[in-house]
Amino acid sequence: MSRYPRTVLGTVCLPWRDDGALDEPLFRRSIQTLVSAGLPDLYIFGTAGEGYAVTDGMFRRVAAIFAETMREAGGAAPMVGIVSQSLATMLERIDYCRTLGIDTFQISLPNWSVVTDSELRRVIAELCGGFPEAQFLHYNLMRSGRLVSPRLYGELAEAHPNLVATKYGGGDPFLISGLMRHAPQLRHFLTEQGYYIGAPLGECGLLTSISSSNPARAFEYLHAGANGDWPRFAALYRELCGVLHALLDSAGGSFVDGAYDKTILKLSEPDFPLKLLAPYETVGDAVFEAYRARLAAEFPGWLPAGAPHR
Numbered sequence: 001m002s003r004y005p006r007t008v009l010g011t012v013c014l015p016w017r018d019d020g021a022l023d024e025p026l027f028r029r030s031i032q033t034l035v036s037a038g039l040p041d042l043y044i045f046g047t048a049g050e051g052y053a054v055t056d057g058m059f060r061r062v063a064a065i066f067a068e069t070m071r072e073a074g075g076a077a078p079m080v081g082i083v084s085q086s087l088a089t090m091l092e093r094i095d096y097c098r099t100l101g102i103d104t105f106q107i108s109l110p111n112w113s114v115v116t117d118s119e120l121r122r123v124i125a126e127l128c129g130g131f132p133e134a135q136f137l138h139y140n141l142m143r144s145g146r147l148v149s150p151r152l153y154g155e156l157a158e159a160h161p162n163l164v165a166t167k168y169g170g171g172d173p174f175l176i177s178g179l180m181r182h183a184p185q186l187r188h189f190l191t192e193q194g195y196y197i198g199a200p201l202g203e204c205g206l207l208t209s210i211s212s213s214n215p216a217r218a219f220e221y222l223h224a225g226a227n228g229d230w231p232r233f234a235a236l237y238r239e240l241c242g243v244l245h246a247l248l249d250s251a252g253g254s255f256v257d258g259a260y261d262k263t264i265l266k267l268s269e270p271d272f273p274l275k276l277l278a279p280y281e282t283v284g285d286a287v288f289e290a291y292r293a294r295l296a297a298e299f300p301g302w303l304p305a306g307a308p309h310r
């Protein structure tokens with residue numbers, strides 16, 4: 001029995017105005033739009049949410065607005081990403097969020113020097129042990145300099161009942177099957193490609209990226225995999241591979257996640273700026289227009305519900 005609901009987990013992006021300030025009304029509106037479109041399980045400060053780039057002041061302001069708006073919108077428990085080179089800063093940020101009533105955190109490992117297994121055990125012990133009333137999802141990504149192995153997750157899950165989930169954006173079949181085998185008590189959230197490998201093996205969740213443009217269809221993909229409806233699952237997977245290539249072809253280069261996630265979000269929030277916090281470069285409006293045109297022509301079912309298919 002897994003410790004966290006099986007659902008579609010989605011990112012929230014941060015809209016920056018030309019003067020560099022947060023566009024608060026648009027930030028609130030984009031959260032409301034996602035929840036009312038059927039995506040209530042949301043987090044801030046993943047890679048797309050620029051958790052690596054915000055100051056402490058911005059972290060506090062965004063976290064407070066996010067928690068308040070999620071409550072108003074009727075979203076699930078708001079999940080806040082904690083990204084820092086400093087374990088002490090991570091603890092401070094969690095402490096602050098606890099004062100806002102936030103109890104669900106997405107943690108990644110400090111990476112100035114890649115942590116060893118025993119250092120990793122220490123990080124998880126400080127975070128999970130320091131806040132036993134909170135719950136933690138670990139973001140397993142190579143930007144930390146290493147991945148956590150399925151067996152190590154099994155060990156950590158036994159030691160920390162409030163380690164409840166993991167998130168992995170890659171597609172390594174060996175790692176994915178290992179997660180299901182060695183740490184089934186954790187909910188493993190996999191992106192569209194990884195979910196296709198994981199769903200036949202165990203009760204993983206869907207970490208939505210390209211599929212977030214149409215939450216109802218993203219849930220259809222989750223359920224097709226969960227219920228063993230393999231023809232539908234394969235058909236949606238084929239579409240999603242096409243959608244991914246449409247996005248990458250339109251972008252024509254390599255960008256940090258936020259550039260892609262903001263392009264996807266702009267489908268439902270046309271005035272959402274694509275700008276990223278410095279020094280990272282983003283895609284231009286022409287990329288967004290090319291992507292929207294490709295979706296309309298080839299995969300209209302992945303446009304937001306009610307969007308014109310032009």
Ligand SMILES: N[C@@H](CC=O)C(=O)O
Pocket residue numbers: 011046047048049169191207208209257258261
């Ligand atoms: N871009 C996502 C990860 C998965 O797709 C994020 O920022 O968390």
